[in-house]
Amino acid sequence: MTQRTGSTGGLPAPSQVIDLLGAEFERAGxxxxxxxxDAAARPPKIVVVADGDTPLNLDTVAELSRAASELLDPVTEASVPYILEVTSPGVDRPLTAPKHFRRAHGRKVELTLAEGSALVGRVAEVDDGVLTVVVRARSDFELRQIKLDDIAKAVVxxxxxxxxxRELELVGQTGRGAD
Structure with missing residues (x-):
């Protein structure tokens, strides 16, 4: 968790925000x-980054924002107006945990392996510490399994x-892909 040092200027500390919002966000999935x-911003700002197995959409962000505001407003000083932003981690967030790979199912990822090589593939599954990706072979696609411990860096x-x-078949998704 990112925590700013110094005074929060009448706003709750990041750990308080997590404590206040955690259960409500979990109920929503x-x-x-x-x-x-960021108490130094004008107006001050609270940014809450949420993630789940279902991608955030505008309706969900609006619902989470309303719930967060109802929970945060009573613990902020009445004289301190603030901006509340509920957002997703974004595509530039590194994939570092099994849940990140699971949530990236079907997405194209760039992997840098601990031994120095790199590859690009589409996430098929992650199970028991092993990532399965669809990679391009000579004239087709194939599945490749990589231990999560062998991945130095991964980004969508x-x-x-x-x-x-064929890629969609291999990742276990149906739909209309390109030929």
């Missing part, structure tokens, strides 16, 4: 991944092209 309280790649039907 999300977890509070990070909190930043922004992919504007549709995956092929």
């Amino acid at each position: 999300y977890e509070v991944e990070d909190v930043v309280v 790649q922004v992919d504007f092209s549709s995956p092929s039907k």
Whole structure:
């Protein structure tokens, strides 16, 4: 969790925000991944980063924001107006835990392995500490298994092209892919 040092200027500390919001976000199927309280901003700002197995959409962000505001407003000083932002981690967040890979199911990822090589593939599954990715082979695609402990760095790649039907089959998704 990100925690700013110094005074929070009438706003709750990040740990208090997590304590206040955690159960409510969990009921909605999300977890509070990070909190930043920026009392130096004008107006002051509380940013809550939420993640879950279901991607956040605008309606969910609005619901979580309303719930967060109801829980946070009573513990802030009445004279301190603040901006509350509920957001998702974003695509630039490194994948560091099994849940991150699970939530990236079907997404294209760039992996840097501990031994120094790199590869790009589509997340098929993660199970028992092993990531299965779909990688391009000579004329087709194949599944490759990599121990999570062997991954030094992993990030989701922004992919504007549709995956092929074969890739979708291998990751266990159906739908219309490119031929």
